[in-house]
Amino acid sequence: MNVSALGIDLTALAPILVLGGLAMAVLVLGLFVKKDGAGVLAWFALLGLAAALVLSLWSWGGTDRIVFGQMMAVDGFYTLFAALAIAVAGLGVVLSASYLDRSGLTHAEYYALMIFGAAGMVVMAGACNLILLLVGLELLSLSLYVLAGFARTRLSSQEAALKYFLLGSFSAGLLIYGAALVYGAAGTLDYSGVAKATQGLGGANPLLLVGLGLILVGFAFKLALVPFHMWVPDVYEGAPTPVTAYMAVGTKAVVFAALLRLVTGAFPAARAEWVAILAVLAALTMIVGNVAAVVQGNVKRLLAYSAIAHAGYILMAVVGGGKAGSDAVIFYLLAYTVMNFGAFAVLVAVGDGREERLSLQDYAGLARQSPWLAAAMAVFMLSLAGVPPTVGFWAKLYVFNAAIQGGYLWLALVGIATSVVAAYYYLKVVVAIYFTDPVSEKLILKPTGSMVAVLVVAVFFTLQMGLLPGLFLNLSQLPGL
Amino acid sequence: MSQGGPAILSLLIVVPVVGALIAPFLDRRRPGLIKGWALVISLLAAGLAVLMAADFRSGFADMQWEEHLSWLPALGISYHVGVDGVSVLLVALTAFLTPVAILAAWKEMEGRAKEYTVFLLLLEAGMIGAFVALDLALFFVFWEAMLIPLVLLIGVCGGERRVYAALKFFIYTAVGSLAMLLAIVGLAIQYKGQTGQYSFDLQQLAGMQVPPDVAFWMFIAFAVAFAIKVPVFPLHAWLPDAYTQAPTAILVLATMMVKVGTYGLLRFGLTLFPQQMVAAAPVFLTLGVIGVVYAGLVAIVQRDVVRLVAFSSVGHMAFIVLGIFSLNQQGISGATLQMLNHSISTGGLFILAAMVNERTRSTRIADLGGLAERWPVMAALFTLVLFSSVGLPGLNGFVGEFLILLGTFQAEPVAAVIAGSGVVLAAVYLVWMFQRTMHGADSGRGAGTRDLSGREVLTLIPIVAMVVWIGLFPTTLLGKMEASVGTLVIQAQKAAQVQTDGRAAAALSQFQVDR
Numbered sequence: 001m002n003v004s005a006l007g008i009d010l011t012a013l014a015p016i017l018v019l020g021g022l023a024m025a026v027l028v029l030g031l032f033v034k035k036d037g038a039g040v041l042a043w044f045a046l047l048g049l050a051a052a053l054v055l056s057l058w059s060w061g062g063t064d065r066i067v068f069g070q071m072m073a074v075d076g077f078y079t080l081f082a083a084l085a086i087a088v089a090g091l092g093v094v095l096s097a098s099y100l101d102r103s104g105l106t107h108a109e110y111y112a113l114m115i116f117g118a119a120g121m122v123v124m125a126g127a128c129n130l131i132l133l134l135v136g137l138e139l140l141s142l143s144l145y146v147l148a149g150f151a152r153t154r155l156s157s158q159e160a161a162l163k164y165f166l167l168g169s170f171s172a173g174l175l176i177y178g179a180a181l182v183y184g185a186a187g188t189l190d191y192s193g194v195a196k197a198t199q200g201l202g203g204a205n206p207l208l209l210v211g212l213g214l215i216l217v218g219f220a221f222k223l224a225l226v227p228f229h230m231w232v233p234d235v236y237e238g239a240p241t242p243v244t245a246y247m248a249v250g251t252k253a254v255v256f257a258a259l260l261r262l263v264t265g266a267f268p269a270a271r272a273e274w275v276a277i278l279a280v281l282a283a284l285t286m287i288v289g290n291v292a293a294v295v296q297g298n299v300k301r302l303l304a305y306s307a308i309a310h311a312g313y314i315l316m317a318v319v320g321g322g323k324a325g326s327d328a329v330i331f332y333l334l335a336y337t338v339m340n341f342g343a344f345a346v347l348v349a350v351g352d353g354r355e356e357r358l359s360l361q362d363y364a365g366l367a368r369q370s371p372w373l374a375a376a377m378a379v380f381m382l383s384l385a386g387v388p389p390t391v392g393f394w395a396k397l398y399v400f401n402a403a404i405q406g407g408y409l410w411l412a413l414v415g416i417a418t419s420v421v422a423a424y425y426y427l428k429v430v431v432a433i434y435f436t437d438p439v440s441e442k443l444i445l446k447p448t449g450s451m452v453a454v455l456v457v458a459v460f461f462t463l464q465m466g467l468l469p470g471l472f473l474n475l476s477q478l479p480g481l
Numbered sequence: 482m483s484q485g486g487p488a489i490l491s492l493l494i495v496v497p498v499v500g501a502l503i504a505p506f507l508d509r510r511r512p513g514l515i516k517g518w519a520l521v522i523s524l525l526a527a528g529l530a531v532l533m534a535a536d537f538r539s540g541f542a543d544m545q546w547e548e549h550l551s552w553l554p555a556l557g558i559s560y561h562v563g564v565d566g567v568s569v570l571l572v573a574l575t576a577f578l579t580p581v582a583i584l585a586a587w588k589e590m591e592g593r594a595k596e597y598t599v600f601l602l603l604l605e606a607g608m609i610g611a612f613v614a615l616d617l618a619l620f621f622v623f624w625e626a627m628l629i630p631l632v633l634l635i636g637v638c639g640g641e642r643r644v645y646a647a648l649k650f651f652i653y654t655a656v657g658s659l660a661m662l663l664a665i666v667g668l669a670i671q672y673k674g675q676t677g678q679y680s681f682d683l684q685q686l687a688g689m690q691v692p693p694d695v696a697f698w699m700f701i702a703f704a705v706a707f708a709i710k711v712p713v714f715p716l717h718a719w720l721p722d723a724y725t726q727a728p729t730a731i732l733v734l735a736t737m738m739v740k741v742g743t744y745g746l747l748r749f750g751l752t753l754f755p756q757q758m759v760a761a762a763p764v765f766l767t768l769g770v771i772g773v774v775y776a777g778l779v780a781i782v783q784r785d786v787v788r789l790v791a792f793s794s795v796g797h798m799a800f801i802v803l804g805i806f807s808l809n810q811q812g813i814s815g816a817t818l819q820m821l822n823h824s825i826s827t828g829g830l831f832i833l834a835a836m837v838n839e840r841t842r843s844t845r846i847a848d849l850g851g852l853a854e855r856w857p858v859m860a861a862l863f864t865l866v867l868f869s870s871v872g873l874p875g876l877n878g879f880v881g882e883f884l885i886l887l888g889t890f891q892a893e894p895v896a897a898v899i900a901g902s903g904v905v906l907a908a909v910y911l912v913w914m915f916q917r918t919m920h921g922a923d924s925g926r927g928a929g930t931r932d933l934s935g936r937e938v939l940t941l942i943p944i945v946a947m948v949v950w951i952g953l954f955p956t957t958l959l960g961k962m963e964a965s966v967g968t969l970v971i972q973a974q975k976a977a978q979v980q981t982d983g984r985a986a987a988a989l990s991q992f993q994v995d996r
Contacts, residue, residue, distance in 0.1 A: 327555070371505075382629065387625050387629060388621065388622035388625045388626060389622050389626055393622070393625070394553070396662075397556070397618070397662070397666065398556075400662070400663060400666050401556070401666050401669070401670065404663075404666060404667060404670055405670055405673075412663060412666075413663070416659045416660065416662070416663050417659075419655075419659050420652065420655050420656050420659055423651070423652070423655045424648070424652060427632075427648065427651055430633075431636060431644055431647070431648065434633060434636060434637050435636040435637060435643065435644050435647070436644070468552075469552075469553050470552070470553055470554065470555075478555075
């Protein structure tokens with residue numbers, strides 16, 4: 001049912017309105033809440049996010065339409081990613097609550113930034129106009145720049161924020177420049193308008209091609225595709241761990257969704273060109289990401305490189321194209337969300353806030369000290385490695401299928417070869433946890449209730465989607481574009 | 482064809498999994514309780530499996546106890562299981578040997594009862610699943626799922642170089658697995674190209690015509706994955722390390738796991754790629770012969786009992802490969818029977834080596850000697866199992882090896898003659914090892930320890946019983962598998978016929994061109 005007033009489609013606008021209002025309400029409420037009563041803020045933020053989630057799911061199964069003067073698409077694809085973004089923000093809030101307590105950071109601004117970020121993600125998920133895309137991206141990015149530097153007493157956090165900001169704004173600049181060139185070529189910023197104007201032009205229009213190239217480079221920065229990935233390990237390592245989780249999972253999901261919508265919606269004419277570029281990027285990303293991860297001795301950096309590598313696999317599905325491709329992108333992103341968020345949640349639980357325990361040696365013998373935490377980490381590692389019966393396996397199956405069907409067998413072969421490399425370093429973590437003795441007697445803090453909640457959710461979905469992939473999600477009816 | 486009744490194959494998978502899931506909640510301070518739980522669960526599964534095998538209708542080549550449930554319809558993946566005359570025996574033996582392994586590892590399990598219980602039961606479920614899966618995606622899931630518990634068993638409970646051995650084992654297998662996964666996806670896409678929808682179902686994929694050059698690469702991917710698992714020479718490098726570092730008593734199950742490789746060649750190789758199997762037969766026969774002789778020679782010079790038995794295992798598996806690639810009724814029947822025998826005999830030897838190790842704290846041959854006088858019961862049982870492994874007539878090993886050599890001789894006489902020397906080599910290294918450890922001067926190690934306890938005798942009774950029973954009445958088992966083996970052989974013969982016809986046609990056209 002669509003609700004509209006004054007000619008504005010309120011159903012489409014509702015989640016964004018609620019998120020924006022919620023963020024400001026959290027800020028105001030923060031003024032009146034004492035430091036030891038911060039739990040109230042987390043609950044408030046969580047309730048608001050739950051409301052936004054319900055509102056975003058409101059349009060599920062409704063008629064596909066483009067609202068706000070050709071700016072934003074409201075379809076199944078949008079609904080799915082908007083809901084995913086809000087859910088990730090919710091998980092982020094839950095994961096952060098006790099982390100902030102342990103590290104002595106302020107709550108209200110932190111939650112507000114996370115929620116603003118989520119609003120940006122929702123905008124990006126639906127954007128089908130280059131300007132709106134940039135607005136969503138900037139809303140998300142500005143929130144993340146601040147969040148990355150939120151542990152401002154820690155030097156590495158400051159460094160992360162600055163690096164992220166500099167490279168992030170640089171890539172935003174490239175995107176804007178690219179958008180301007182595309183406008184020059186097509187005379188419009190609507191995806192459908194661009195597609196119509198450039199129909200039949202294809203590779204013949206240099207202005208369009210340069211614009212497309214610049215836009216792709218901007219996306220490559222955001223998605224950390226090799227060779228535009230240099231900022232990721234430092235930023236991921238320096239940022240507070242729950243922020244890293246939020247960043248690695250949420251950003252990746254919606255930026256991929258936006259990329260898929262952009263290239264298929266606006267540039268079908270130049271398909272040959274962008275597929276060629278993305279195929280090369282995918283291969284490089286899988287190879288460099290996985291090989292670099294092997295030599296990491298720090299688990300957070302290892303996960304950072306693993307996040308880079310996973311972007312390569314998802315890109316492989318984008319390259320494969322068609323219904324198989326977009327299904328694979330969606331499924332991989334869902335899988336990636338639960339397993340990667342879970343892995344970062346374990347990192348949060350193992351550290352004690354002041355001192356983060358991130359070297360591989362800190363995980364030695366974890367199975368003895370905290371068997372359930374160890375088992376959860378093992379599940380996430382095996383899933384990231386793509387071992388059945390976890391969700392990671394089906395995700396890999398989907399992307400290989402998409403790549404081979406699209407005629408990119410060589411890309412699938414690269415994916416297979418790098419998967420073997422990946423299996424090695426994920427197993428290295430499992431080996432440390434299970435096979436080696438603790439280096440020193442150290443105290444693992446008992447995970448708080450909120451951390452346990454996040455871990456249970458992540459483990460549940462990692463295994464549930466692995467064993468019964470069809471239970472919650474009818475995979476044959478994944479929304480296409 | 483279904484016997485009706487309960488979904489016994491699913492039950493065989495679910496029972497150990499449930500057992501493994503409950504085990505972590507048992508009290509860690511009461512290892513006896515945990516071990517008892519493991520034993521009860523494994524006995525339950527064994528009972529079910531033996532009932533199933535006894536109820537299996539001989540003379541039918543079709544799958545029995547089939548179950549078919551939709552799993553991931555978007556990709557045409559289903560939960561499809563069933564057993565024929567070959568797999569029913571492998572399933573039954575897997576379930577039968579699991580309680581034996583648990584009993585054999587009873588003492589080793591003491592400190593890590595929970596880990597052992599969880600891993601052993603999951604390993605059992607994974608293996609049974611791999612033997613009964615009739616959907617390629619489902620097979621792959623079980624294929625990987627059985628790998629993880631064994632890697633963890635080696636890594637957590639193994640010897641000094643356990644981490645190295647576990648990683649090596651994992652990486653070797655992962656390389657093969659991923660290549661196979663690609664081929665599986667490729668098959669499903671081929672099917673979609675021809676019929677418009679995906680399918681991973683073995684029976685549906687079997688009738689499909691795949692372009693020969695594509696089928697060639699797919700077969701290579703499958704063959705490499707299976708050959709690593711078996712392991713076929715020269716891909717065997719993971720095995721000696723994995724076997725020596727794993728807890729010795731549970732190796733009886735590891736010898737069952739490698740059967741998934743040989744079973745895979747029969748079930749998936751012959752069903753999906755009969756022509757490529759026929760074409761590849763000379764290569765595999767050669768590798769098999771090399772494997773038999775090489776493993777025999779290497780085993781002779783081993784200084785450690787476990788390592789020696791590990792190499793003897795490589796040699797025996799090479800025999801099975803010979804039997805499979807002879808592609809006739811005798812060879813494949815012998816190979817199937819030998820798949821059972823090898824786990825019984827070699828598994829029995831590993832259990833005995835573990836029993837020696839418990840007493841002497843060493844399995845180095847130089848450290849041992851004159852044990853027979855001290856432990857006469859053990860020596861007697863050791864002799865029996867040893868001769869079963871050598872292939873003495875009247876015991877189980879003889880029947881299988883004889884059939885394999887018979888089959889190989891029909892296919893390639895030279896291969897059979899050279900492989901025959903493997904039997905002699907087996908006698909040399911095993912009997913010589915026995916002489917140096919059980920007889921000769923007493924080394925004094927393990928002095929004061931007792932002969933076999935009641936629990937240990939109970940562990941070995943099922944092994945010895947199988948050794949004698951199969952040796953005397955092989956027709957019971959051969960009868961169960963006969964019809965199914967026949968179907969496999971017909972597939973191979975058809976493929977061979979096609980190739981001969983093709984060659985004749987090519988020659989004819991060449992002839993006409995020449996004219």
